[in-house]
Amino acid sequence: MLVHGFTAALLVAGLLLIVLGWETGIEPVEGLVLLAVAVALRPRPGRLPDGGPVLRRPDAPELFALIDEVAAVTGTTGVHAVAVSGDVNAAVTTYGIRRRRLLILGLGLWEVLEPQERVALLGHELGHFANGDLRHGALTHGALRSLALWVTALAPSRATTVWDTLFNIVGHLPRCAAYGLLLLLDRLTLRASQRAEYQADLGAARAGSTAGAVGLMDRLLVSGSVEVELRRESVAAQMTGGRAGHAAREAAEQGLWERIAAHLASVPEHEYERLRRVAALRGHSVDDTHPPTHLRRQCLERRAPERARVGYDGRRAAAVAREVIRHHAG
Template sequence: MESRRTAETTSVRGCPECGAAVPVDDRFVAWCAACDWNVDPGAPDPEPGRIAAVRRRLAHAYGEQLAAEMEQSGGRSRPVGRDAATVSAFVLSLMVHGVTVMLAVAGVLLVVLGWDTGIQPVLGALLLGLAALLRPRPPRLPKEAPVLYRADAPRLFELIDEVGTAVGTAGVHAVVVTPAANAGVTTYGWRARRMMVLGLGLWEILPPQERVALLGHELGHFAHGDTRRGIVTGGAVDALATWFHMLAPIPPCGLLDRFVNAVTFLPRWAVYGLLVLLDHLTLRASQRAEYLADASAARAGSTQAATGLMDRMLLMPAVGPELLRESVAAGMRGGPAGREARERAEQGLWERLAQRMGAVPEHEYERLRRVAALRGHSVDSTHPPTHLRRRCAAASGPYPAQVTYDEERAAAVAQELAPARAALAGRVIRDYAG
């Protein structure tokens, strides 16, 4: 697939603000590069909520500081370590888990010692259920997505191992393939085996060398560390978020509802304060890990591939609607004709997605970059703003590619991914088309 295509525009018109020439393409927003007229027509916030809003503010505040540090150091900022904030976050996390342990102990005592009362075992069972809900849990391998092991895809794992060596870490034990426009790494099980989640919605729209950069970024998280990904701190963040949602006010329909809201008011805001404090203590280190992972992407795939990856990430919100359009079109007809239409839609789904995303012209990428800078766009509320990540990736080199992804290797990896691609194409079409 081509790294970037320049689509022919249908016409050119004058900007209503400054009169400069504005290329017009019916597929994309018409905007003026000279004065930014219509550069950002506006869109709803993709991640609403009070907690997400706080995290976005922290991400923006820390983003500029860390970006400046990374640019000054050429992408060699110190790895995430045991500084005062990290140690404080760890202690706070242990306290959060201590509350969960106390609930479990109290539940056991109520069940064992109050068995003859009737009500105490019921309360004890409720406390045990709450403790089970709040306990830290290591991720598991998903049952609904294709999972590849080394024997299933030796060339893919060979590529991952080579990228891991380039960024200073080991490979993974399993690769989970999903249809999402995303990717990630984590550990699974109590033995903390490594898992990579590879979303075809992102993988398929990337040119070969940008795929190497993507693997370099994800494996960079293992190389540099991220406290929020650990079972202790990450589990505490999840536990506090669960508390906050459980204590959320309910619509007042009577006196009982108002009484419950009044009783839970102070605990709810205490939990909110602890969650914000934990975010303050961990988000800076977490964002530094993201910048370091971006530097790893540049070292593995090249600086050009890393910055290109950042541009492609700006297209991620468009992948879901594109897949939905495909599935809806396939489900418009019923009967045998409809089944044939769905089968045709499944065949070549990912190739068509790559072709459409590859046809995005440079002026649309430039618009998205400017929108990212205006909004402080990030992948989610815990990531640094994308435009700062791109700027730092560009400043952390220039690096040549340490790992190359030639046609022979790409063909071999594509063959290994073929069963998962076919299965997920069918799932995408069936989920929407019915």
């Protein structure tokens, strides 16, 4: 509320100076400056990502039907769009003033998962909507985005002129205040965010079974290996030039995800066990907002086993794969 209130105060003060300060002629100018600052620092709604396909319901009916079924199991509704990327990641967010729901589906993760692990992944991501994740709420999420924008806008620039130096001096304390407030809000919401991850994991188990959710955790441990393999494939494809290189790149792209999946399938079980032990010792987590992976795994294993409530057989998996790969390749 303090963050949003500060922006609102700038807006109101600017309007009052413009409306009531015409006698001096200086106050309206100051009001315009305050309005410009308020507009620049306003909370911005999320946007659709650039650089990759964004699927709507007519584009991928099978995928959206699967998402709707998983959402119903986790106690929420589906999404309005799915952004497909090549990253080894998945996430949910909102975009636009109406806060429409967006699922970001990274093929680097999706393609290396087993069928029920994919269902568990969808259950986990949609579980953030079902459990009221504090950081996904309009108020807190908007404040975090605003503070991050403030810190970026007030970042010191290269001092090539006197005005640059003056800006760096004047903006130093406000930037420190914004950065400190960002850290404070991050720490205050960290526990709630980690609790939301555990709740989302339970949604993953309900949708894709406990075994599927636990398998998803194991795949996250080898996500770094997937990223290395993707970079290797990218470098190899770029080494060949000319028409032959273009044809070779197209051929490489066609079988890319099959090769990545085969690479992960070749990892023996004892290697996963070693990685689990190392993760427990080092406290591995997906990022700072996630609890340690081994604790998430223990949370799932210590509960009564869940059976998959959303089926994902070969026919359905093939139909979804055709929709996703076709649009990503296009």
